Structure formats: C-alpha cells, structure tokens
Amino acid sequence: MPLEARPIGKLAVRVSTPKGNVVYRVSRLINPLSNSEGRAIALSTIGGGENIVVAETDSEGNVVTTYPDRIPWVLAAADVISRYEADTWARRIRFFHGKNLELIESISSTHSIYGTENQLELVVINNEYNLAVLWYNCFTGNIVSPVEWQYRMNLLDYESARREKEKVQVYVDKVRKKCSFYTS
Secondary structure, eight states, X not given: OOOEEEEETTTEEEEEETXXXXXXXXXXXXXXXXXXXXXXXXEEETTSOOOEEEEEEOTTSOEEEEOGGGHHHHHHHTTSSOHHHHHHHHHHHHHHHTTOOEEEEEOSSSEEEEEOGGGSEEEEEETTTTEEXXXXXXXXXXXXXXXXXHHHTTSSOXXXXXXXXXXXHHHHHHHHHHSTTOOO
C-alpha cells in the first residue's frame, strides 16, 4: 500500500499517503480478561476515534503477531481513504502476505504476474525484493504503482526505483492482456 509512516516521539506516528497525512496515537492495550497475556498495540486518531489493533505482544512487550491488513481500516477511520479503498487494500494485503496469489506468467528473471481469486486483480511482483510494484484491477482498470513510496521508505534503492518506474507501462500492457474480460 502506498504509504509512509514515521514515529513522532514514543506515542505517535505520522502517516503520509498520496491522499493526505494524519497523526495517530499509539496505544498499548491490555486484555482485562486475561492474566498477563493478551496485550496489543493499537492506533487511533489524535483527539479520539476507534482503537484498531495492528499487533499483539507478549507480556514483555515483544511483538508476536502483526495485522498489516488492518492498516487500511486505520486510514479509513481518519477519512484518509474511503471504506471501499480500505476493503480493497486490506484484501490485497491479505493476498500478498498470505501467499494466496496464483502465478500467471513470469515476465523476466525477477518479475512475475500474479492473480488474486477469480483473477479480478493482477499484481506484478519483483521477486528479488518481494515487493508488489504494480496492482491492476481488471474490472475498473485502476492502476496503482507504489514504487515511489517504496523508494521513500528505503525498500528500493534509487536505481532500482528508477528502473521500476520506467517499466510500469510495459507491466500495465502485459497485465491488461492477461485480464480475461479486458476489451480494447
């Protein structure tokens, strides 16, 4: 998902997306129904809002489980993205992290096209970095390339990001041809 998060002190994080910026409060929650277990880290907007759990911790504070597919709902709670976009991104993150993507075609030695269930969305993955460099929705024709954000977050070096940006249109042309009901 194209976003960048930076800590602001110990209890806040600033999240930047193409649609805006928002600051979230970081809370440590304790489950009152359990002894020392059941702790979590949650995000909510400054000034109120729903706490959305994004990770679970053990009694010593070490992260044991993360929920990256909940981050889009954190953004939707602050009206940074719509609920439809949150649902779409949550589904994409679950597919990517759950390894539920189906290989459709290898484009090169490092890039492959994968599809989600029913092949309604296709994704180009750079296998070298294990990053999705392009998402394409076959139904709407919506194209999202998070390469610039991956560079800003130091997931890609400058040269790799430049090469990926140059290839985006080639990727788009290839994934369009793979959509079963694509019409020109």
